[in-house]
Amino acid sequence: MSAPVLEVADLRVRLETPRGPAHVVDGLDYAVGAGETVAIVGESGSGKSVSVLALLGLLPASATVTGTASFGGRDLLAMSEAELRGVRGNGIGMVFQDPMTSLNPVLSVGRQLTEGLLAHGVVTGRAAARARAADLLADVGLPDPRGALERYPHELSGGMRQRVVIAIALAGEPRLLVADEATTALDVTVQAQIVDLVTRLQAEHGTAVVWITHDLGVVAGIADRVLVMYGGRCVEDGGVDDVFDAPAHPYTRGLLGALPARVDAQRGPGRRAPDLVAIAGTPPPPTELPRGCVFWPRCPVRGDVRCETEQPPLVRVGGTDPRPHRAATFYGREIP
Ligand SMILES: Nc1ncnc2c1ncn2[C@@H]1O[C@H](COP(=O)(O)OP(=O)(O)OP(=O)(O)O)[C@@H](O)[C@H]1O
Numbered sequence: 213m214s215a216p217v218l219e220v221a222d223l224r225v226r227l228e229t230p231r232g233p234a235h236v237v238d239g240l241d242y243a244v245g246a247g248e249t250v251a252i253v254g255e256s257g258s259g260k261s262v263s264v265l266a267l268l269g270l271l272p273a274s275a276t277v278t279g280t281a282s283f284g285g286r287d288l289l290a291m292s293e294a295e296l297r298g299v300r301g302n303g304i305g306m307v308f309q310d311p312m313t314s315l316n317p318v319l320s321v322g323r324q325l326t327e328g329l330l331a332h333g334v335v336t337g338r339a340a341a342r343a344r345a346a347d348l349l350a351d352v353g354l355p356d357p358r359g360a361l362e363r364y365p366h367e368l369s370g371g372m373r374q375r376v377v378i379a380i381a382l383a384g385e386p387r388l389l390v391a392d393e394a395t396t397a398l399d400v401t402v403q404a405q406i407v408d409l410v411t412r413l414q415a416e417h418g419t420a421v422v423w424i425t426h427d428l429g430v431v432a433g434i435a436d437r438v439l440v441m442y443g444g445r446c447v448e449d450g451g452v453d454d455v456f457d458a459p460a461h462p463y464t465r466g467l468l469g470a471l472p473a474r475v476d477a478q479r480g481p482g483r484r485a486p487d488l489v490a491i492a493g494t495p496p497p498p499t500e501l502p503r504g505c506v507f508w509p510r511c512p513v514r515g516d517v518r519c520e521t522e523q524p525p526l527v528r529v530g531g532t533d534p535r536p537h538r539a540a541t542f543y544g545r546e547i548p
């Protein structure tokens with residue numbers, strides 16, 4: 213593989229919470245190549261959103277972020293606010309769960325798109341910007357793109373708004389797209405359309421994608437690699453088939469539960485959108501992470517005092533270097 217578009221190393225985030233400081237992200241490492249999709253999955257509160265907001269410089273000023281995030285040869289975590297603003301519009305596109313948070317309710321769709329295009333110097337002149345904006349809306353599957361330029365966000369359905377957000381995210385021709393629960397608020401048919409849209413645009417433009425979701429069916433449909441987070445740590449990562457066919461960490465096995473049949477259904481026609489399977493118990497609050505393995509209080513296979521005292525390292529359990537399948541458990545199938 214050529215140099216990754218994004219390479220995250222030892223990312224750590226400490227946030228101030230009412231209950232004291234919390235290590236919400238505790239040492240993440242991953243890389244995303246051109247045209248590749250890495251999915252980040254895990255239960256609510258595992259640190260998925262914080263991990264990407266940290267890369268984009270969108271956390272409160274009280275957050276402490278360490279590690280490196282190399283993007284186009286530069287470290288996002290070392291950039292000034294002004295540099296990051298440039299990268300956010302241009303090099304990195306963002307799509308979040310609620311399209312209304314990304315759209316300005318008082319500006320027409322056309323205004324929002326053309327301003328982005330002009331600001332990033334993608335085109336020069338209003339007429340060229342409007343033409344390009346209409347092309348982008350056609351690209352993301354909006355019917356009557358010219359008419360849509362005149363519409364305001366509240367005049368569009370949720371699925372149409374999310375298409376507009378994707379068009380805005382793609383306007384700067386980003387090398388990386390970050391999507392955080394981008395399809396969660398949409399109904400199943402629209403979800404599938406948005407996933408197909410991103411997959412198609414990615415194939416056309418070679419965009420690298422970081423896709424955060426609860427929905428393992430979407431992961432099966434979109435991801436090349438998957439990273440499973442629990443309690444701020446990566447407990448397992450690897451190629452999506454390796455992880456889904458042979459999950460090594462008890463947490464991943466729990467999440468996948470009865471899933472394989474449903475994942476297969478997702479890959480075929482009549483795509484369904486299964487959610488994560490419930491695991492008994494709840495994740496620990498980030499201010500009260502256990503010593504040792506973060507998952508041990510809920511782990512069905514623990515039985516070794518080491519689990520309670522030692523943090524299991526992320527070791528290779530399969531795959532091949534430089535893209536291994538790894539898991540952080542004393543009960544995986546370790547490959548020396
Ligand atoms: N600005 C903040 N200040 C303090 N704590 C925060 C802040 N943002 C998030 N947290 C805490 O950090 C932890 C991780 O939150 P995060 O939003 O990253 O989880 P998530 O994995 O994205 O969950 P979800 O699936 O619900 O979106 C949670 O315990 C959350 O309460």
Ligand SMILES: [Mg+2]
Pocket residue numbers: 260261262392
């Ligand atoms: Mg989140």
